[in-house]
Amino acid sequence: xxxxxxxxxxxxxxxxxxxxxxxxxxxxxxxxxxxxxxxxxxxxxxxxxxxxxxxxxxxxxxxxxxxxxxxxxxxxxxxxxxxxxx
Numbered sequence: 001x002x003x004x005x006x007x008x009x010x011x012x013x014x015x016x017x018x019x020x021x022x023x024x025x026x027x028x029x030x031x032x033x034x035x036x037x038x039x040x041x042x043x044x045x046x047x048x049x050x051x052x053x054x055x056x057x058x059x060x061x062x063x064x065x066x067x068x069x070x071x072x073x074x075x076x077x078x079x080x081x082x083x084x085x086x
Contacts (some may be wrong), residue, residue: 001014002017002018002083003015003016004016006072006073006075006079007072012026012027013025013027015076020036022080024066030066032064032066032085034063035042035062038058038082040058042057042080043055043057043077044073050069050070051067052070053073054067054073054076054077055066
């Protein structure tokens with residue numbers, strides 16, 4: 001299992017990837033679970049105010065949308081694609 005915290009441990013944002021699924025959880029109760037085999041890629045779309053959406057995409061469909069600060073979204077995208085071997 002691989003764990004990633006883009007803003008450090010105090011940020012409250014935790015991403016995990018194991019053999020079966022990708023999970024996201026934040027300090028305010030928001031979460032997402034996506035089967036690992038369903039993930040084809042991850043993209044980042046900018047929003048206003050220094051935020052961005054991290055989109056988890058599979059088979060041409062958005063499987064999860066996670067709003068983060070833009071630099072955290074980019075770091076998470078790089079981590080996830082590296083862990084998936086893409």
